[in-house]
Amino acid sequence: MIYAIGEILIDFIAKEEGKLKDVREFEKHPGGAPANVVVGLRRLGAKSALISKVGDDPFGEFLIEELKKERVETKYIIKDTNKHTGIVFVQLIGAKPEFILYDGVAYFNLRKEEIQWDFMRDAELLHFGSVLFAREPSRSTVFEVLRAVKGKVPISYDVNIRLDLWRGREKEMLKDIEEALKLADIVKIGDGELEYLNKNGIALEDFNFALVAITRGAEGSTIIHKDIRVDVPSFKVEPVDTTGAGDAFMAALLASLFYMGKLDILEFSKEELKELGSFANLVAALSTTKRGAWSVPSLEEVLKHRKFSFLP
Ligand code: ATP
Numbered sequence: 190m191i192y193a194i195g196e197i198l199i200d201f202i203a204k205e206e207g208k209l210k211d212v213r214e215f216e217k218h219p220g221g222a223p224a225n226v227v228v229g230l231r232r233l234g235a236k237s238a239l240i241s242k243v244g245d246d247p248f249g250e251f252l253i254e255e256l257k258k259e260r261v262e263t264k265y266i267i268k269d270t271n272k273h274t275g276i277v278f279v280q281l282i283g284a285k286p287e288f289i290l291y292d293g294v295a296y297f298n299l300r301k302e303e304i305q306w307d308f309m310r311d312a313e314l315l316h317f318g319s320v321l322f323a324r325e326p327s328r329s330t331v332f333e334v335l336r337a338v339k340g341k342v343p344i345s346y347d348v349n350i351r352l353d354l355w356r357g358r359e360k361e362m363l364k365d366i367e368e369a370l371k372l373a374d375i376v377k378i379g380d381g382e383l384e385y386l387n388k389n390g391i392a393l394e395d396f397n398f399a400l401v402a403i404t405r406g407a408e409g410s411t412i413i414h415k416d417i418r419v420d421v422p423s424f425k426v427e428p429v430d431t432t433g434a435g436d437a438f439m440a441a442l443l444a445s446l447f448y449m450g451k452l453d454i455l456e457f458s459k460e461e462l463k464e465l466g467s468f469a470n471l472v473a474a475l476s477t478t479k480r481g482a483w484s485v486p487s488l489e490e491v492l493k494h495r496k497f498s499f500l501p
Contacts, residue, residue: 190236190237190238190262190308190311190312190313191227191230191235191236191237191238191312191313191314191316191443191447192227192237192238192239192240192265192308192312192314192315192316193223193224193226193227193237193238193239193240193315193316193317194223194239194240194241194315194316194317194321194331194334195221195222195223195224195239195240195241195296195317195318195320195321195331196221196222196223196224196241196275196296196318196320196321197219197220197221197223197224197239197241197243197252197256197266197275197296198219198220198221198224198252198274198275198276198277198294198296199217199218199219199220199248199251199252199274199275199276199277200217200218200219200220200277200279200432200481200482201215201216201217201218201276201277201278201279202215202216202218202279202281202432202481203215203278203279203280203281203282204216205282206282206283207280207283208280208287209278209280209287209289212280215278217251218481218482218483219251219252219255219256219482219483220277220432220433220481220482220483221241221275221296221320222318222320222347222349222435222436222439223239223241223316223317223318224239224241224252224256225433225436225437225440225482225483226316226347226436226439226440226443227239227256227261227316227440228256228259228261228440228483228485229436229437229439229440229441229444229472229476229483229485230440230443230444230447231259231260231261232259232440232485232486232487232488233440233441233444233472233485233487233488233491234444234448234488235443235444235447235448236262237261237262238261238262238263238264238265238308239256239261239262239263239265239266240265240266240299240304240308240334241265241266241267241296241299242266242267242268242269242272242295242296242298242299242303243266243267243268243269243274243275243295243296244268244269244272244273244274244294244295245268245269245270246273246274248273248274248276249268249269249273249274249295252274253266255483259483264305265305265308267295267299267303268295269295269298271298272293272294272295272297272298273291273294273295274294274295275290275291275294275295275296275297276291276294277289277290277291279432281430281432288353290351290353290354292324296320296321296327297321297323297324297325297326297327298326298327299321299326299327299330299331300326300330301326301329301330301333303330304330304333304334306337309337309338309341309342312338312341312342313342313343313447313452314342314343314344314345314443314446314452315334315335315338315342315343315344315345316344316345316346316347316439316443317331317335317344317345317346317347317369318346318347318348318349319347319348319349319350319351319362319365319366319369320349320351320354322362322365322366322369323351323354323355323362324354328365332368332369335369335372336372339372342452343374343375343399343452343455344372344373344374344375345373345374345375345376345377345439345443346369346370346372346373346375346376346377347376347377347378347435347436347439348366348369348370348376348377348378348379348382348386349382349435350362350366350382350385359389363386363389363391366386366391367391370391370393370396371396373396373398374398374399374400374455375398375399375400375401375402375442375443375446375455376393376396376398376400376401376402377401377402377403377404377435377438377439377442378393378401378402378403378404379403379404379405379406379435380403380404380405380406380408383403398413399414399455399456400412400413400414400446400455400457401413401414402438402442402466402469404434404435404438404473405423406423406431406434407423407428408422408423409421409422409423409466409470410423410438410466410469410470411466412462412463412465412466413462414455414456414457414462417457417458417459417462419459419462419463419466421463421466421467421469421470422470423470423474424467424470424471424474424475424494425474426474426475426477426478427478428474428477428478429477429478429479429480430477430479430480430481430484431477432480432481432482432484433476433481433482433483433484434473434474434476434477435473436482437472437473437475437476437484437485438469438470438472438473439469440472440485441468441469441471441472441473441485442465442468442469444468444472445464445465445468445469445497445499446465448499448500448501449461449465449499461499464497464498464499465499467495467497468491468497468499468500471491471494471495472485472486472491475490475491475494488500
C-alpha cells in the first residue's frame, strides 16, 4: 500500500476566460496534489491511501465518495467538525493563471493525535508535499509522521512550492523545505522550483537522495540516481489542460517503482532510469489531453502507446 499525506480539496475551475473577479461560472473538480497522486497510482494499478482531513460537510462527503469510486482507501481521512473542506477558485484559461486558495480549512487542521498509526502495518512508501507546512497544526503533524516513518519505508517528496501560501514568510518556507529534503528518499521537483531553491542557497547535491526527478514541462524530465543522470524527452501530445501533469508524473514514477519491485531497495541501472522516466513522461503527457486534475489514464490506455519491460 502506498500512502500519501496532504491536502484534498475542491478545485472550482473557471468556465470562461477573464479575471477571477469577472468569472460567473465555475466547474467543481476534486483536487489537491497528494490526492491526485493516490488516484493516479490506483488507476495505474497500485494500491493507495490518503491521510488527510475534510470538513463534516457536503464537499467533504463528495471528495470521499470520489476517492471511493477510484478505489482509494479513505479510512485515514478525518472529518473535522469545526473547519470546512478546502476549496480553491482557479482561472487557468488565458494568459495569467489566477488562484484564490481558502485558508482556515480542514486539511490545515490535521492534528498529531488524529493520526491512526496502524497505517504503518502495510505501508510500503509514504508520499508528501509542501502545502501542509504552510500552517499549524498540520505542519507539526506532517513532520512528526515523517520523522516516525524515516528509515522504515521510503519517503517521497514533491516539493511543489506554493508561494501564495507563504507571503512574507519565504525564509520560514525555505527552512521547512530544507528539513523535508533531509527526510526524503525520493524527490520530484519542477525545473523552475529548482532554480528558485538554488537562488536561495539550497542545492540538491547537498542531500542524500536515492532518486531525483526534475520535470521540465514540454521538455520532459531528468532522472538522477547516484552518479547516473538521464535526460528523458517528453512524449508529444496536444495538451488541453496541464493541471495535474506533475502529479500524474509523480504517480507514474511511484507506480513504476512498485512494478519494478524497487520499493525495498532503491537501486537502479541507467536503463531502468530511462524506462521509468519514459513511463512517467508518457503518463503525464496523456494526462494533459484530458481536463481536470484526476486525468491519469488506465494502464491499458498507456500500454496502447508503448510497452514497458517492467509492466505486466
Ligand atoms: P504542475 O505544474 O502540474 O504542478 P510540474 O511543474 O511538476 O507540475 P511539469 O514540469 O509542467 O509539472 O510537467 C510534468 C511532466 O508532464 C513533464 O515532465 C512532462 O513529462 C509532462 N508534460 C507537461 N507538459 C507537457 C506538454 N506540453 N507536452 C508533453 N508532456 C508534458
